[in-house]
Amino acid sequence: MGNDAIAADLGNLLSADRVLTGPSARRGYDCDAYTVDKSAPTAVVLPITTQEVAKVVTWCTKRSIPFTARGAGTGLSGGALPALGGVVISTKKMTKILHIDVHDRFLTAQTGATNKSLSEAVAVHRLHFAPDPSSGQVSTLGGNIAENAGGPHTLKYGVTVNHVLGLTLVDYEGTMRTFGGSNHSLPGPDFLSLLVGSEGTLGIVTEATVNLVPMPSHVITSLLAFREVGQSTRTVSSIIEAGIIPAALELMDKYILRALKLAFNLQFPDDCAALLLVECDGDSEQAAREQMEEVKRIAEDLGGYDYREAADEAGRKELWRARKQGIGAMGRIAPSSVTHDGVIPRSKLPEMLDLVYQVADQYKIGVANIFHAGDGNLHPCFYFDDREPGVVDHVVEAGELILRKCIELGGSITGEHGVGVEKIDLMEELFGEEGLKLQSSIRFALNPGNLCNPCKVIPNQKGCIEHKARWRGNAW
Numbered sequence: 441m442g443n444d445a446i447a448a449d450l451g452n453l454l455s456a457d458r459v460l461t462g463p464s465a466r467r468g469y470d471c472d473a474y475t476v477d478k479s480a481p482t483a484v485v486l487p488i489t490t491q492e493v494a495k496v497v498t499w500c501t502k503r504s505i506p507f508t509a510r511g512a513g514t515g516l517s518g519g520a521l522p523a524l525g526g527v528v529i530s531t532k533k534m535t536k537i538l539h540i541d542v543h544d545r546f547l548t549a550q551t552g553a554t555n556k557s558l559s560e561a562v563a564v565h566r567l568h569f570a571p572d573p574s575s576g577q578v579s580t581l582g583g584n585i586a587e588n589a590g591g592p593h594t595l596k597y598g599v600t601v602n603h604v605l606g607l608t609l610v611d612y613e614g615t616m617r618t619f620g621g622s623n624h625s626l627p628g629p630d631f632l633s634l635l636v637g638s639e640g641t642l643g644i645v646t647e648a649t650v651n652l653v654p655m656p657s658h659v660i661t662s663l664l665a666f667r668e669v670g671q672s673t674r675t676v677s678s679i680i681e682a683g684i685i686p687a688a689l690e691l692m693d694k695y696i697l698r699a700l701k702l703a704f705n706l707q708f709p710d711d712c713a714a715l716l717l718v719e720c721d722g723d724s725e726q727a728a729r730e731q732m733e734e735v736k737r738i739a740e741d742l743g744g745y746d747y748r749e750a751a752d753e754a755g756r757k758e759l760w761r762a763r764k765q766g767i768g769a770m771g772r773i774a775p776s777s778v779t780h781d782g783v784i785p786r787s788k789l790p791e792m793l794d795l796v797y798q799v800a801d802q803y804k805i806g807v808a809n810i811f812h813a814g815d816g817n818l819h820p821c822f823y824f825d826d827r828e829p830g831v832v833d834h835v836v837e838a839g840e841l842i843l844r845k846c847i848e849l850g851g852s853i854t855g856e857h858g859v860g861v862e863k864i865d866l867m868e869e870l871f872g873e874e875g876l877k878l879q880s881s882i883r884f885a886l887n888p889g890n891l892c893n894p895c896k897v898i899p900n901q902k903g904c905i906e907h908k909a910r911w912r913g914n915a916w
């Protein structure tokens with residue numbers, strides 16, 4: 441089918457202005473925030489209802505055309521990349537909050553709604569949607585569900601799967617199905633947990649009902665500075681060992697601080713090799729204060745030399761600004777960056793960070809670290825100039841070395857960014873052949889033609905291998 445025929449057909453299903461097939465649309469949707477691999481769609485559609493999504497999926501299935509869901513495109517593993525072309529189904533216009541129940545603390549929204557909009561809608565009731573990826577100004581509920589997104593506060597409050605109560609899914613052949621509801625205690629197997637984190641490979645989630653969490657009444661936020669990175673990672677491990685679960689426990693190394701200084705003129709203590717951002721909360725000032733005093737004592741014992749506490753809400757926002765804008769600030773020190781995502785047991789953080797710096801040296805690439813240290817969830821952020829021949833291959837190889845070490849240390853190749861296309865080759869090392877066979881059988885039971893987001897997560901899918909070599913920066 442030619443592009444004009446596709447545009448005309450899809451335009452009849454939705455409306456012509458919500459079907460994009462021009463070169464700029466194809467370029468705009470050829471990757472997500474993992475820009476190493478690229479593949480352009482044939483068309484992008486912007487449905488506004490579940491019924492429209494169902495029509496588009498049915499149309500694609502009848503013609504064996506692949507389709508891929510996309511939220512804001514902030515994913516960091518190539519999940520929304522249309523690997524075999526076809527139709528990108530964007531939820532950009534599906535942003536409605538459909539129902540808010542303050543009494544029973546849940547809301548239902550279309551999955552194009554952003555994290556920010558969900559929490560803002562219920563802030564007046566001192567409630568919020570707890571998953572808080574640092575991309576939350578724009579990242580969508582659907583993207584959170586597909587990636588089982590986390591964020592700084594998931595150490596205490598849990599990741600997306602802990603907050604989804606129900607969802608509406610358009611399955612591989614365009615049938616609308618609902619799972620769960622506003623009630624946690626439905627009988628039978630837990631399909632919600634299977635769908636959350638399935639990276640858009642088991643259908644398109646169009647609406648979801650999520651839990652709302654009360655905002656803590658007392659919050660203390662602080663920055664702790666260390667002269668050695670090892671002192672900060674040992675502090676993280678000791679805080680958790682002491683039985684303290686801060687609301688957030690984030691680490692930023694001196695390279696990310698340099699980027700933040702350059703980008704936003706943020707100032708940090710001199711000689712600082714790493715900063716911990718710690719947030720303690722509780723139902724009383726005393727509860728939050730006791731936790732923070734204990735954190736401070738542990739940090740000081742292990743070499744913490746500078747403690748700054750936010751005096752008020754504006755001060756808190758300023759401290760969080762450094763954490764939330766860290767990845768964006770990388771643009772000040774290099775034209776390209778790739779943020780990796782792996783998990784290790786917290787006690788292995790000192791050993792792991794040594795390896796991260798060593799690998800970056802070995803490949804002569806810059807690396808900055810900004811991550812959810814309390815969860816043992818690393819984000820080494822490699823920065824480089826992608827115009828240098830061979831550098832992108834080095835970045836990919838270096839990332840794989842780090843992720844292999846995560847597996848060796850008993851961790852995982854992803855904490856929250858998913859597998860996408862980026863880490864597909866490491867899946868067998870993590871799960872073994874038998875483990876992957878089981879995952880494939882579930883995938884193909886629920887997505888038999890493999891048209892729904894093909895070439896993601898599970899390696900060696902038919903038709904994907906030959907395309908793979910062409911993805912590397914090659915859409916145009």
Ligand SMILES: Cc1cc2nc3c(=O)[nH]c(=O)nc-3n(C[C@H](O)[C@H](O)[C@H](O)COP(=O)(O)OP(=O)(O)OC[C@H]3O[C@@H](n4cnc5c(N)ncnc54)[C@H](O)[C@@H]3O)c2cc1C
Pocket residue numbers: 472473508509510511512513514515516518519520531551572573574575578579580581582583584585586587588589590591592639640641643644645646767768856857893
């Ligand atoms: C600066 C920055 C900071 C980040 N910080 C964090 C963080 O702290 N924690 C964290 O977990 N992640 C973080 N991320 C990664 C990313 O923002 C999250 O994974 C987010 O949930 C993706 O949402 P999105 O709307 O951008 O999804 P997209 O990138 O558009 O899509 C991601 C995946 O979800 C699928 N998908 C999207 N919508 C649907 C749907 N409706 N139905 C089915 N599948 C769907 C896509 O096919 C794709 O596989 C960060 C990214 C950036 C760029």
